[in-house]
Amino acid sequence: LRYSLLRDNMPKQAPLPSNPMEGYNVVVHEYNSSENRVAEVYMKKMGEYRIYNFFFQPMKTYPHRFLILFACLFVPLFPIIIIPALIIVIIQYELSYQIYIENANRVPDPFQNMIFSPDLCRITNNNNRYYEVSIRGILSKVETLT
Secondary structure, three states: OEEOOOOOOOOOOOOOOOOHHHHHHHHHHHHHOOOOOOOOOOOOOOOOOHHHHHHHHHHOOHHHHHHHHHHHHHOOOHHHHHHHHHHHHHHHHHHHHHHHHHHHHHOOOOOOOOOOOHHHHHHHOOOOOOEEOOOHHHHHHHHHHO
16 A cells, blocks of 8 residues: 655644534545545635634633633623623634534535544554555456456
């Protein structure tokens, strides 16, 4: 097997982001490459919002949620800052959700042309790798069987 990465032939470890919108954009980026695209239909990426990312990281754990609630209850000016920011985050989430729905209607199965092999990912220490597979040998074996 001979591999080729999207931009160069050096192995890369691409860390997957913890933010779900950025993680979705990684999948969309991989889908939009010519090797993975289904029927030449492109998917749209979600916006990568700094405010959403800023709020998403602390809200993943209960102690941080408690601290934000505590600050809202007992620090006088904190709610004046946090409530408009949360409204902006909700709007950003809804905009991204609309993009997700549009993409899901365009491409019901974006992983149709992708193969997930956790063992191969572990062995090569990569999340995304492209392989060129010659099917000539397989076809010649099939032809000899029939």
